[in-house]
Amino acid sequence: MSFVRNRTSRITADADPPLVVRWIARRAVAVYESLPLPAGSILGIVGVLLLHRVYPVPIPGSRAVQRAAGCVLSVTGCALNAWALAERRHHASSRFRLEHPDSVVTTGPYAFSRHPMYLGWWLVHVGIGLWRGSAWIAATAPVGVLAEHVSSVAEERALRSRFPSEYERYAERVPRYWGRRRRAARTRRGRPQVRHVG
Template identity: 50%
Template sequence: MPGPDLLHRMVGSGLLVIGGGLNAWALAERDRRSTGSFDLERPEELLTSGPYAMTRHPMYVGWWLIHLGAGTLTGSSWVVVTLPVGMLMDHLGVLREEAALLEAFGRPYAEYEKRVHRYLGTRSRRR
């Protein structure tokens, strides 16, 4: 990547911290709201608080920030290829997840979908 190594390290480190913090916050919110044993793949209830009030998929956003941060930190231009491919693959999984969430939670999920961005700054809904 072009630019000074110090800038790469500063920006990359910041993105890693933000992405890791977002993931930790999302996990903590899920754990806090779980009444039984915590199972990330089988939510007991629809979460709309904490980071889930900003994005319907905070952990994906967090991982993308970590991915971008790691590439930037190391100055690797490969991140411009690997991040979009990873995001596309994750997005395909998100579409399946959203269909399952709609089936599991019905109208409350449909309303949540209308209020909260899928990712940061994108209001996309299933069609």
């Protein structure tokens, strides 16, 4: 009996690692799908840190001011990302997946930006560059923004396809990244006319 139990325990132990690995892999994918990790900003942050280490090009001026500004921007960006993520989770009706929304979220930071998470990561990216005092940020930030602009346009195309009228109305009111909110005013002919408001 003991022999059988030992053999069974050994078989179970031998079979467990693949199950554990699959479970970890599934959890990792689930976590990745629920976190805002845009490739452009992540690569840009890694790039500015590596470039500054290999070939430092300092930003002229006070390092204390640069570090303070970098900290403020980075903390603001992280806070904006956390706020936007919490708002998305709040509106999820089923298992939360960042890339597969259940509805068009128009509240919280989404009331003034259609892509607040991209905006938050850009602030973090620039903030880290300033904190390091690296002029390389002038090269990595535009590349990151351009890469994520392409992604945001593709995302909006998918959202317009999934929520045609709802997203169109939302896009008429709220700027893509930052700017003044807009409201639609009706003309005498009854056709909507976009008006900028403060």
